[in-house]
Amino acid sequence: MEAExxxxxxxxxxxxxxxxxxxxxxxxxFIIGNETFEKLGxxxxxxxxxxxLTTVFNxxxxxxxxxxxxxxxxxxxxxxxxxxxxxxxxxxxxxLSVAMIACFLGSVAMDLTAVINQLHPAKCAKEIGSxxxxxxxxxxxxxxxxxxxxxxxxxxxxxxxxxxxxxxxDPKTKEGKQGIESFFNWYFFTxxxxxxxxxxxxxxxxxxxxxxxxxxxPAILMFLGCLVFFxxxxxxxxxxxxxxxxxxxxxVIVVAIKKRKLNLVGSMYTHTAKDxxxxxxxxxxxxxxxxxxxxxxxxxxxxxxxxPADPWKLCSMQQVEExxxxxxxxxxxxxxxxxxxxxxQQTTYTIFQSLQSDRHLxxxxxxxxxxxxxxxxxxxxxxxIPIYDRxxxxxxxxxxxxxxxxxxxxxxxxxxxxxITSMMVSAIVEQRRRTVALTRPPLGFALxxxxxxxxxxMWLIPQLVLMGVGDALAGVGQMEFYxxxxxENMRSFAGSLYYCGIxxxxxxxxxxxxxxHNITEGxxxxxxxxxxxxxxxxxxxxxFVAGMMTINFAYFLLVSHWYRYKDIVAKDNDIDKVSV
Numbered sequence: 001m002e003a004e005x006x007x008x009x010x011x012x013x014x015x016x017x018x019x020x021x022x023x024x025x026x027x028x029x030f031i032i033g034n035e036t037f038e039k040l041g042x043x044x045x046x047x048x049x050x051x052x053l054t055t056v057f058n059x060x061x062x063x064x065x066x067x068x069x070x071x072x073x074x075x076x077x078x079x080x081x082x083x084x085x086x087x088x089x090x091x092x093x094x095x096l097s098v099a100m101i102a103c104f105l106g107s108v109a110m111d112l113t114a115v116i117n118q119l120h121p122a123k124c125a126k127e128i129g130s131x132x133x134x135x136x137x138x139x140x141x142x143x144x145x146x147x148x149x150x151x152x153x154x155x156x157x158x159x160x161x162x163x164x165x166x167x168x169x170d171p172k173t174k175e176g177k178q179g180i181e182s183f184f185n186w187y188f189f190t191x192x193x194x195x196x197x198x199x200x201x202x203x204x205x206x207x208x209x210x211x212x213x214x215x216x217x218p219a220i221l222m223f224l225g226c227l228v229f230f231x232x233x234x235x236x237x238x239x240x241x242x243x244x245x246x247x248x249x250x251x252v253i254v255v256a257i258k259k260r261k262l263n264l265v266g267s268m269y270t271h272t273a274k275d276x277x278x279x280x281x282x283x284x285x286x287x288x289x290x291x292x293x294x295x296x297x298x299x300x301x302x303x304x305x306x307x308p309a310d311p312w313k314l315c316s317m318q319q320v321e322e323x324x325x326x327x328x329x330x331x332x333x334x335x336x337x338x339x340x341x342x343x344x345q346q347t348t349y350t351i352f353q354s355l356q357s358d359r360h361l362x363x364x365x366x367x368x369x370x371x372x373x374x375x376x377x378x379x380x381x382x383x384x385i386p387i388y389d390r391x392x393x394x395x396x397x398x399x400x401x402x403x404x405x406x407x408x409x410x411x412x413x414x415x416x417x418x419x420i421t422s423m424m425v426s427a428i429v430e431q432r433r434r435t436v437a438l439t440r441p442p443l444g445f446a447l448x449x450x451x452x453x454x455x456x457x458m459w460l461i462p463q464l465v466l467m468g469v470g471d472a473l474a475g476v477g478q479m480e481f482y483x484x485x486x487x488e489n490m491r492s493f494a495g496s497l498y499y500c501g502i503x504x505x506x507x508x509x510x511x512x513x514x515x516x517h518n519i520t521e522g523x524x525x526x527x528x529x530x531x532x533x534x535x536x537x538x539x540x541x542x543x544f545v546a547g548m549m550t551i552n553f554a555y556f557l558l559v560s561h562w563y564r565y566k567d568i569v570a571k572d573n574d575i576d577k578v579s580v
Contacts, residue, residue: 022170023235024179030232031165032190037225038100038161039194040202041107041218042154046071048203048214048371050348056114056211057143058121058132061449061531062517065348069510071147072344076503078155083496084246086156092164092492093238099156100226106149107219113143114211159495162187162479166491167237188476192382199375207369245326245490252315252323255293262295264288269296270317271306278487281321282567286328290320322487325566329485329497332563335556336412336481337501339474342419342549344509346426346467347374349529349538350460356450356533357433357457358443368457376461380468381475388472408481409560415474416556420549422466427542429459430533437534450532485566516541 049071053064086095113119119142124132135143165183170176198218206214268291272280283291293315301309308314351370359367396405406414437453479498486494513529520528520537530536 020237022168022176022237024169024176027168027232027235028165028183028186030228030235031161031168032186034100034225034229035161035165035187035190036194037221037228038103038157039191040198041222041225042103042150042157043195043198043202043218046150048206048369050351051207051369051371052114052211056120057135057139058124059134061352062513062529065352065513066510068348069344069506069513071151073503073506073510075151075154076158076499076501076506078151079159079496079499079503080493082156083159083492086160086492087241087245087489088247089241091238091241092160092167093233093236095156096160096164096229099153099160100222100229101153102149103153103157104219104222104226106146106151106153107215107222109142109146109149111212111215111219113139113146114215119143158499159492162483162495163491164236167239171488188385188479189382192378192385196375196378196382199372199378203369203371207371245487245493248319249323249326251312252290252293252319255313255315256290256320258313259292259295259297260289262292262297264291264295267296268317269294269300269308269314271302272316272318273305273307278318278322278489281318281325281487283317284321284324284564284567286564287324290323290327291317294320322490325485325487326490328563329482331559332409332412332481332556333497333501335552335559336416336474336478337504338508338549338552339412339416339419339470340502340505341509341512342423342545343467343471344505345542345545346377346422346464348509349541350374350426350464352449352533353430353433353538354457354460355452356437357453357455357460359457373457373460374464376464377468377471380465381472382468384469384472385476407565408477408484409563411477412474412481413553413556413560415470415472415477416549416553418466418470419474420546420553422463422470423542423546423549425466426463427539427546429463430539430542432459434534434539450534453534512545516544 046068050064050068053059053067054061057064059067082095082099086092090098119139121133121135121139165187166180169179169183171180202214202217205217294317296314300314303309350373354368354370354373359370361368393405397403400406404411433453433455436455437451440454442451443454478501479495482494482498483491486497517527517529520526526535526537528537528541
């Protein structure tokens, strides 16, 4: 009777899978359209946040940078919670639905902090030396509430959007596999395009027209994103939750510990269920102590369908190898995540550099908004991606014989090297900017800052472009690496791991800023990171970060040499199986 029920259940699941209609590119206008509006909304609400906090909420530069880093870090770490809920209970569609609505409400709340005078402190007087009134507890709480909603929205959208789009293509057909690869390119193009629009048009409106209007635009765009996303609701492939990967990982580790005294000479349990959707993995020699979780003893009873009677006493070799995939990635993830410590400096302190540089472009009446300079980072990334795909990959393919030209980890490593170069250039440019500010007549004085250097802000472009190209290599390479090296049922978790890396870098950056500020404030050499950069030594901080990145790069080369790519029993040309 039990056997008949099990067979019936498997048959029903196979029938459900055969009924799935993959519409592929037909539903991409809804998904990519939603992605565009969503990124415009989130980036539009947060890209100029450091300026908003210093000019409207009257926070000091170091405080504003710390708040933005904590906000960014929490947004990214929220992805692992969302991935857990998505894989365990709700699925990607429901998770995205809740996150989209939360993001819209957060954008509206953020706009209200600018529209309603009672929700932000009084404007600072323009006189040099005047005391500014900081935000009240109520104002801080309302701002924090808006940020929490945006954190919930970003945390749910980021790990689910990419795999949800990939779900719309049939992975068993050649056209479906090519569609997934193309979708990756479109995803990152859309991401960078939305950021560039936010850093130019939306930031300009916020800085030069009105914060109320500038923050209303992201709220409107988020509302449009919700409309576009829900319009395609009946057309999407909605993959059901398959259980938390964290639960599966924990079970393998627990069983391996229970059987730690057994020798690896017994019968190994290799059974996989008929409805198992992951690619079957080859056995590897790394982390062999985990293999003990698959040793089948006389006490390990099986059900009629071949599954373990108690899954906390016996795991399959497939489950063990999937856990090995995750453990192998973690040392690489730690190193790749630290890349964003340098990246974050280009999106925070570069803005403060631009505030004390000549930002005029052409007419003396027009000034580039400080936050807009980071558009050159996005521009470097956007221009380099098609050059990499269309020129560099075919060129490298001739020499390496790999479809991808170089391995995913080699791509990440190249980006890390450019990251170090970018920080060195940043230090040299800041040293020049400060020298000009102190030796030549200033163009004026920035509110609550200091003298504006006559050095053109355009000198900030090289460091930003270098970091953008570095992100095109290291950032996109990371996302592709996690997506391909994790088992198929862990792809939401893989996406969250990428963003958790950015979150870790944000928290570490906050710690570094606070530590350097506190240590150098009373030193003989003076504070490296004061409110007025002309009185500080920001270039020393940049050199310090470059040194950190150099040590991290050496560590990355070590773990990359040790890493072994995922190997699938049935050959799949889409997976790069050659070690670095």
